[in-house]
Every structure is written in C-alpha cells, then in structure tokens.
Amino acid sequence: MNTELDAAAPVMLENRCYDELQVGDCASLTRELTKTDIELFAILSGDVNPAHLDEAYARDTPFHKVIAHGMWGGTLISTVLGTKLPGPGTIYVGQQLRFVRPVNVGDIITVKVTVKEKRDKNMVLLDCLCSNQLGKPVITGEAEVMAPTLKVKRAAQPLPDLQLYRHERFAQLMALTTSHAAIRCAVVFPDAAHNLMAMLDAAKAGLIKPLVIGPRARIEALAAELALDLSGCEWDEAPTPMRAALQAVAMARAGSVNAIMQGHIGRETLLQAVMAPEGGLRLHRRASHAYVADVPKCDHPIIITDAAIHVQPTLEDKRDIVQNAIDLARILGFDEPRVAILSAADSITSALPSSMDAAALCKMLERHQLAGGLIDGPLSFDSAINADVARIKDPESPVAGQANVLLVPNLETGDMLIKQLIFLASADVASIVLGCRVPVILTDSTDSPRTRVASTALAVLLAAAQGQLEAVN
Numbered sequence: 001m002n003t004e005l006d007a008a009a010p011v012m013l014e015n016r017c018y019d020e021l022q023v024g025d026c027a028s029l030t031r032e033l034t035k036t037d038i039e040l041f042a043i044l045s046g047d048v049n050p051a052h053l054d055e056a057y058a059r060d061t062p063f064h065k066v067i068a069h070g071m072w073g074g075t076l077i078s079t080v081l082g083t084k085l086p087g088p089g090t091i092y093v094g095q096q097l098r099f100v101r102p103v104n105v106g107d108i109i110t111v112k113v114t115v116k117e118k119r120d121k122n123m124v125l126l127d128c129l130c131s132n133q134l135g136k137p138v139i140t141g142e143a144e145v146m147a148p149t150l151k152v153k154r155a156a157q158p159l160p161d162l163q164l165y166r167h168e169r170f171a172q173l174m175a176l177t178t179s180h181a182a183i184r185c186a187v188v189f190p191d192a193a194h195n196l197m198a199m200l201d202a203a204k205a206g207l208i209k210p211l212v213i214g215p216r217a218r219i220e221a222l223a224a225e226l227a228l229d230l231s232g233c234e235w236d237e238a239p240t241p242m243r244a245a246l247q248a249v250a251m252a253r254a255g256s257v258n259a260i261m262q263g264h265i266g267r268e269t270l271l272q273a274v275m276a277p278e279g280g281l282r283l284h285r286r287a288s289h290a291y292v293a294d295v296p297k298c299d300h301p302i303i304i305t306d307a308a309i310h311v312q313p314t315l316e317d318k319r320d321i322v323q324n325a326i327d328l329a330r331i332l333g334f335d336e337p338r339v340a341i342l343s344a345a346d347s348i349t350s351a352l353p354s355s356m357d358a359a360a361l362c363k364m365l366e367r368h369q370l371a372g373g374l375i376d377g378p379l380s381f382d383s384a385i386n387a388d389v390a391r392i393k394d395p396e397s398p399v400a401g402q403a404n405v406l407l408v409p410n411l412e413t414g415d416m417l418i419k420q421l422i423f424l425a426s427a428d429v430a431s432i433v434l435g436c437r438v439p440v441i442l443t444d445s446t447d448s449p450r451t452r453v454a455s456t457a458l459a460v461l462l463a464a465a466q467g468q469l470e471a472v473n
Contacts, residue, residue: 010155015087018122018147021115027085028112031076035105074139076111077128081145083156085113086124089148097128097141108133113143122147169294169301170428170450174205176332177460182209183258184234185441185459186248188270189214189241190263194445196228199261201449202456203232211236211257213244241265245273252281252438259459261441271309274433274440286310286320287435289442290328291418292458294428298385303329303337303405304421307414308442309433315357318407319364324434325405326373328458331465334373340384340403341377342413346393354378354409361407373405374398381406381417430454432462439463 016025074097081090103109110131117125124147130139185208187199196219202208211234212219223230236251238244245265251257262270274281281287289308294301305325310317322339329337341358345351348359358377365375376399382389383400390401408414421427429451433440439459443452 012153013083013088013156014153015089015148015151016085017151018086018118018124018149021086021118021124021147023115023118025085026112026114027080028110029076029080029084030108030110032108033103033105038105076109076130077113077139077143080111080113081126081143085115085126086145086147088152088154089150091146093123093144093146095128095141095143097139099139101132101136101138103132103138107138109138116142122149170454173292173332173430173454173457177207177457180460180464182206183460183463184209184211184256185259185261185456186211186213186236186251186257187261188248188263189238189244189265190261191215191219191222192264192445193222193226194447195263195443196223196226196230197449198443198447198452198456199233199263200228200230201452202261205453205456207453207456207460208259208261210234210261211251213238213247214241214263215239242269242273245270246279249273249276249279249281252436253279257438258463259439259441259456261456261459262443267308267442270440270442271433274436281436281438281440283435283437285323285435286317287433288317288321288324289431289433290325291414292328292332292430292432292454293418293421295421295425296427297425300404301332302385302403304414304418305405305407307408307411307418308431309411311411313410315360318357318361319370320435322361322375322405322407323370323372325407326370327465328432328434328462329404330372331461334404337373337404338399338402339373339375339405339407340379340399341375341407342381342384342409343378344380345378346380346383348378352378357409376400377407379403428454430458432458434462438466 078092081092112129114127115124116127119125124145126143126145128139128141128143129137131137187210190196190199190212191214199210203210213236216235216237220230236247238247241264248257248260252260275287287309288306290303290305291307292301292303303325306313306321310321313321326337326339341361343352343354343358345355348355350356355378361370362375362377364370376397379394379400383393384403384406387401390397394400408417418429422429431442432455433442439462441455441459
C-alpha cells in the first residue's frame, strides 16, 4: 500500500438513500472542543453571551455553560447527519435536544446518530447522543430529517483556511493600570472629533482626568454637536494650538499635570514645544517615540522604535532610543528585554551604517553605557522575530528569534514597518513619547478606540514609574 498516496487521497462522501436505511443503522464522529470552536460559534452566530466567551462567568454559571457549549454539540450532530448518515442530500427538518452536562474546553465529544424510525415521505427519525471522554452523556435527543432519494458519492470540498486574531494583551495592559489612580492629563487643543473621542475614551476607562487647553466655546460647541459629555473636564483657555502646547508644557514643568495628549495640533508643532532646549520637557536623555504592537501571531508584544521623532538618528540618538525602550519594556513586565538592532545585513559592513551602529551599541552594552536588557545586532527583521530563521542565520544570538524591542535604522523604516503590521498583520498598537518629564501621547485620526485607550494606559504606567526611572538612570 502506498501510504503517501493514501494520505493525499480526497475524503469521499457517500450518502445512504431512504431505501437503503435500516432501523439501527448508526454513524459517529469524535471531536475535541477548543477555545477556537467557541469563538467561531460566537462570531458566526453573533451571540456574545458571556457563557460563550467568559470562562470565569461560565464556571460560575454551569447551566449557561451547558447551553452555550451544547450548541456546539448540536452543530456536530448536524455534521454527522449531513456528511455520514443519511449524508449528502439530507434535509434537516427538526430536532429535540436536552443539554444534560457541561462541556468544557478540552473535552473530547463523541457524537452518535442512530436510525430509530422510518416514516412516510422519506422522513426518518434518529436518536442523537453526545458523550464526553468519560462516556457520560452531555446531549441527548432526536432529530427528524428528510432522507435523500438519489445516490451521491463525491469528494469532500476542502475547508477554507480560517484564522482568528486574538488581541488578549489589551486586557493585560489595562490590568497593569488598575492599581494606579487616574492621572491629570493636559489635552492640547482638542477641537476635532477624533481628539475629543480619544480624550473621552481614556477618561471613561478611568485613566485620565482631562484638562482641556484650547478655545472652550468652540470645543463645547463641537461636543454638543457630537452629543459628547464634557462635564468632568477642567479647562484652560488658549487661542491657538501653539499657545495651548506651550501652556501644557509649562504645567508639566510645574508638576501640575502628569501627561500631555495631542489634540488638533500638528505632531511637529507639539514636539517643538516639548523638545525646546529652554522651557521644554527634555531630561538628561534624548526623547524618543515607541510603538507597542500586539501582533496576533506573536506570543509577546513588540516595541518598535523610533518611528516619530528621529528622522536619521545618530549613534548617540540610538543609544538613548534603546535605553528608553528598555525602560518601557521593563515597566511592561519584561525582566530582561531583548533588543534587536535591525539592519538589512546580518554582518557588519561599512556599506550599511545601521550595521556599524549595531556593533557599536553592542559594545556600549558591554561597557555599561546601556543597561537593563540584552542587545544584539545587526539582525535582519526575519531573524529578529522568527525562531526558525534565527536558528539558521544567528544560532548563537541571545536575542534572535525572541526580540521584544526592534530598533529600526530610521524613522522612515519604522513608519512603514508599523503600518505593515497594522494593515497587513492586524496588529493592535499603542503609541507613546519617552524620555520627557511627563509621557506624551500622540494621536492620529485613523487610531482605533483601542489604540487611543492603550496609548493612554502606557502614559499612566510611565507616569507612575517616572520617579523610579529618573533615580535609577
């Protein structure tokens, strides 16, 4: 027997016509209940009952769990009827089922249907039984079908490739903020709809107490037009975006606000006020920007830096960018962040300055000019994030294949990379400016509500850790 050919042979579906069926005929299939099964059922049905999706709720309410996961078992009964007994051409007319035991993720369910009675007009009554791995029934009942009259034998069509994208780390990020009180946040000139929504989403999540800086009458008129409630906001009048930015920076210097959020003001204009040599928010280290990306196929969040401030960073710039990112990663729970210095080359070459910088940054780590993480480079993007590639290209690297932080060669590279992750890999992202007296939240009209809230959550965590970081570094 040619096992390779057998393995490649298509699955054949053959029905049992009404005239072929005998009382006592049976068919079965066995399937393990997975978390993905439950999520797909909820997506396809539109049923967001917490009994489907909230394991804690389902644990506390076993009756609902019987119903929710029992529906999955009912779907398997339909599968046996439509593909095995009677098979293709069967018309499902009705059913009576009882869900008698809970079904848990990981349970192995065997579905068995047995012909109980043949009736007139090709109607057939079948006993239905779903049992778990212990042999105990979880669903019992009967199904009535109209059996096919024409013989069918054909290859089963392959199922489409379906992937579920889970963004569970948003909840993990929000959980880190629960022990912190809402911070006072200066919102700079939020006179556009997406700015107001970003501010109010963060306030509703309990992350900030907004101090709105801008033309109050105009902003209140916009809020009224959008039916938004600004009753919990503080106000500080400012006639122009630049004036609002300067007032926000002055408040941050005085310690009266804990963070700054970008409103309807250009990024460059806001950063000009924040980075001003005199009267700005710069500390002993260069400020930098970081995206935190939750990529569905990656088992940990990735920090990508810098994609907003340093257009062509020097080696000294990169030193501070890396240290800022390491500090952020440690705040997010990485005890020893792994930093990949990205380059198009996997070896040092004078033709690529990014590879030369990578070598210098690794040397800085050896000489304790950088601290708190592991650094390696130059590394290509695939080697930095993919363990299989890393085993081939960089088997000795302590970072390759498991990087938490990606240092890009320049702003252009970082901007393209993060947008590819968002739009091609369905990544969730959060965005924050690091290395200033207070965290600065940059916003964009295309940000999702989750991005707005997640970015503000980063600001809360940074504000809480700011004093500790200044003392350490």
